[in-house]
Amino acid sequence: MDERQQIEQFLRRRHFHQVLPIAALIDMDGTLYDSMGNHADAWMKMAEEEHLPARREEFFIWEGQTGAMTINTLFRRTHGRDATEEEIRELYHRKTIYFQQLPPVSPMDGAQDMVATFIKSGVRRVLVTGSGQSSLINRIEADFPGAFTPELMVTSRDVEHGKPHPEPFIRAMQKAGVRPSQAIAIENAPLGVKSAVAAGVFTVGVVTGPIPVSDMEDAGAAIVYRSMREFADALPQLLLNLLTTAMP
Ligand code: MG
Numbered sequence: 001m002d003e004r005q006q007i008e009q010f011l012r013r014r015h016f017h018q019v020l021p022i023a024a025l026i027d028m029d030g031t032l033y034d035s036m037g038n039h040a041d042a043w044m045k046m047a048e049e050e051h052l053p054a055r056r057e058e059f060f061i062w063e064g065q066t067g068a069m070t071i072n073t074l075f076r077r078t079h080g081r082d083a084t085e086e087e088i089r090e091l092y093h094r095k096t097i098y099f100q101q102l103p104p105v106s107p108m109d110g111a112q113d114m115v116a117t118f119i120k121s122g123v124r125r126v127l128v129t130g131s132g133q134s135s136l137i138n139r140i141e142a143d144f145p146g147a148f149t150p151e152l153m154v155t156s157r158d159v160e161h162g163k164p165h166p167e168p169f170i171r172a173m174q175k176a177g178v179r180p181s182q183a184i185a186i187e188n189a190p191l192g193v194k195s196a197v198a199a200g201v202f203t204v205g206v207v208t209g210p211i212p213v214s215d216m217e218d219a220g221a222a223i224v225y226r227s228m229r230e231f232a233d234a235l236p237q238l239l240l241n242l243l244t245t246a247m248p
Contacts, residue, residue: 003223003234003237003238003241006222006223007019007202007223008245010222011246016181016247017181017247018181018246018247019182020182021182021183021202021239022176022178022182023126023178023182023184024126024183024185024186025126025176025183025184025186027064027129027186027187027188028128028131029131030209031108031111031188031228032108032144033106034106034108034109035105035136036059036060036208036209037209038103038105039063040057040060041098042095042096042098043095046094046098047074051078052074053077053078057210060210061190062191064164064187064195065162065164066130066156067132067156075087105136107143107144108228109228109229110230110232111228113232113233114186114228114231117232117236119146124152124178126148126154126175127140127152127154128154128169128185129153129154129155129156130156130192131155131156132155132156152175154175158171159171163191163192163194163195165195166198166199166200168195169196169199169201173199173201180200183201184201184242186203186204187203187205187206187221188206188207190211190218190219193216193219193220194220202222202242203220204221204222204224204231205221205223206228206231208227208228213226223238
């Protein structure tokens with residue numbers, strides 16, 4: 001299927017006439033930043049200390065959900081119960097410290113070009129992250145100057161339900177003042193894709209880690225790119241294809 005056919009398939013499924021992107025709803029970890037390896041390492045260190053068995057790849061599969069949900073998943077498996085509020089606070093804090101002790105992460109190759117294309121095209125940028133870690137959120141302006149403003153950010157503090165629940169992307173559209181047919185979501189994690197798809201948004205899956213293309217398709221991505229560089233290079237044409245593809 002070519003790109004136009006993928007767009008048509010999405011329009012048919014959603015009963016939309018057209019997608020005219022006014023806002024781009026952009027994930028942070030693994031999308032803007034090459035940060036998932038460090039997150040997985042920090043989670044593994046905390047889990048090992050706590051004798052909570054886990055495989056490193058699992059933290060890529062669970063990417064996008066809140067830290068509390070990840071801690072509860074580990075707890076249920078090992079202790080057969082959820083963690084207490086106190087345990088969640090303490091363990092997430094420790095994981096955050098370990099993340100900050102690792103070498104600094106870089107923007108994902110291609111991410112700055114992607115953002116520049118949205119700026120040039122007059123598409124509003126909204127950050128949609130399940131993270132509550134200020135160390136990265138505070139760096140955004142330095143690495144992506146002029147791209148994101150605090151009013152157009154959804155972090156773990158803004159939502160009750162994390163990804164894969166649609167709430168983060170619904171909040172993002174409310175903040176940007178757009179409907180689902182006026183948005184495009186950019187995600188690297190299956191749970192993030194599910195969240196955006198459940199919110200009704202045309203969702204681009206970008207593979208930037210060990211998750212295979214098929215997992216992104218299974219999660220419901222309208223279109224999948226094999227790297228952020230590939231997506232950044234393809235974005236001007238994708239925007240043009242969206243503008244010129246409509247259903248009767
Ligand atoms: Mg991500």
